[in-house]
Amino acid sequence: MIIELGHYALILALATVIVQSILPLVGTIRGDRTLMAVAPAAALAGFLLVLFSFSVLTFAYVVSDFSVGNVWENSHSLKPMIYKITGVWGNHEGSMLLWLLILVFFSALVATFGANLPERLRANVLAVQGFISTAFALFILLTSNPFLRLQPAPAEGQDLNPVLQDIGLAIHPPLLYLGYVGFSVSFSFAIAALIDGRIDAAWARWVRPWTLAAWSFLTAGIAMGSYWAYYELGWGGWWFWDPVENASFIPWLAGTALLHSALVMEKREALKIWTVLLAILTFSMSLLGTFLVRSGVLTSVHAFATDPTRGVFILAILVFFIGGALSLFAFRAATLKAGGLFAPISREGALVLNNLILTTAAATVLTGTLYPLVLEALTGEKISVGPPFFNLTFGLLMLPLLLAVPFGPLLAWKRGDVLAAGQRLFAAAGIGLVFAAVVLYIQNGGPVLAYFGLAIGFYMIAGAITDLWLRAGIGKVARTVAVRRFIGLPGSAFGTALAHIGIGVTVIGVIAVTAFETEHVVEMKPGMQVEAGGYTLTFDGMRRGQGPNYSEESGHFTVARGGVIVTDVWSSKRLYSARRMPTTEAGIRTFGLSQLYVSLGDAMADGGIVVRVWWKPMILCIWIGTLIMMAGGIVSLCDRRLRVGAPQKLRKVKPALEAAE
């Protein structure tokens, strides 16, 4: 009964979002305030209905109600409770329901926090959100309904794919979706602006926090997915340029560009048309990502099941929204007036460069991802575009961007002085080189390019700090003044610096692991030793174990350094009974920012076992850097100036701040 209620709530939600998409639009055309006022109410109602529906599905998983086909296919009564819950979105139907839930959640947020939006803009934005929600609610109900019953109900479920039975699954998809779907708000704002034919700095000021929030979530989601793949798959890699990874990375690149162009628009009223286009493109890339992952054109761990009708349906959604948005853009973009002028060398110019490189990089990754699919569809020829392609193109494109990042904040708006900025960055460049030299001294050799890369990473960190340093006037004014100025710096200044420091940290991690990691594949018998990163691993033997829904064989290793035992590590292979599926559970030990990574291979006839041991120097920097980037996004989000209406208040409280800026 409760299942049917959930199903019914989803159908009601569909009706609600249809109302949300049509009535407010009619209202803005007719200038009818009552109709416009329907939007927020419908958005809230839609959110509550989908939330109820999602809770019902979760309940079905919790009580292992195998009469629901979706639960039977993806759950097992012996599965630990946490994986029963996360299993809700560990399959196609459930994850689409989560997608919809997050979409209507964002609509509800706009409805709640958008009270200070102009009436027409809010109605239009919510109507566009309503259209997207309608498309996805229809998609779920028509092709991917998670509430369908089985008759008769089976006694036991088929269990969830074991690699998905991990805490990473609890966090990765929701975060990723919060990012992906969060860009729908920027998209809706862009479409609303085009419908109204009006756009100004205030528009950018409303759009930026949403973009910033979505971007922060997406950053965290991608990082989480990367770390999950790293420790769960047992291959020791943290990024594979897999099409599914690219599907989330392309919107991230576009979103990063959007973040920066919205800044120009907010501060200088320039790049209006470009910002609107970018907002459309960013969400289009999110939709494309959803299509690639959910339609089954790609086969991977993410493609839970393939069904041609689903692919066609999502493709139709894709064509409708991207095609519709771009046509609207083509017709209406001319009505948006171009704004402020600026010299090529200026803060705006730097941000344009940022946009140029990021969008080109996004287009490059998109090309590499889609080319094999398009070629196969056209000629039937099967090719694969692997990491070498992406490393070469993406790496080379990023190089000028990374070098330019510290310059951006140091250049003045309208007309900047690149030489002066260069002089100010002299110390930062010096610090970069010195740190790289220190690493060279410790490592004693290695590829020259790697040291160059490390120097760039350190230079970016130092460059970001230089900006804060100069803004606070450290060394130029009295210490107390400098401290007060530093504290008084706007949140967005700290946000920018943190995000740029984060990139530097990630770059250092990526370069260090790529250049200095060591890998040994050896056949080991108990008592044998292998060296990695200055540590000696001794293989002690194997042990059999039993988990709730799997059996495992674990190898025990003692880790010693300089003859002294430091720690030990277990590495195992599991066999999940319901699906007869083996998985590798790598043994990982962290030393500072570096990790020792041990995974087991096949047992040999003579009693030995193949063991793969990696030393991953500074690998944690990769993810710590992304966390710092995310923190930058959040700090920036807390900036009072981003909140419409707040600036006046700020001025009254702290008049001294004006001088500091």
Next chain:
Amino acid sequence: MTRKQKRLAVIGGGIAFLVAAVLLVMFAFSQSIAYFYVPGDLTKANVPPGTRIRLGGLVEAGTVKRGEGSTITFTVTDTLATVPVTYTGILPDLFREGQGVVAEGAFGTDGLFLADTVLAKHDETYMPKDVADRLKAQGVELSGKETIK
């Protein structure tokens, strides 16, 4: 600079950058695309030694042999032809005789296929799509267990 010159500088710089990026992408494609073959194609295709390809097919039953240390040899078949493969490293969890596999690497001058990556992906009922399509095209009957889910 006049307003026009400024705009030209920005647009010109942008176009130059885009052209460079397109050339880079084309160069990278020419360097790093790996074509997909099943053993039956190779007699016709004549792949020169050292060219990276992806070789797909089924792991022929009874051919998996472990050599020195972690070196493994096995034969990939599409029932029309077979190709012996050498691989050093740890095979994926789902690598089994009689199951679909994709090996990435190149032929040596001795005609042996030296793989540096072996994929047998994520799901026990999963058959790499490329392999399934090709095998079907060659008339190999797939049991229900092997079809793509």
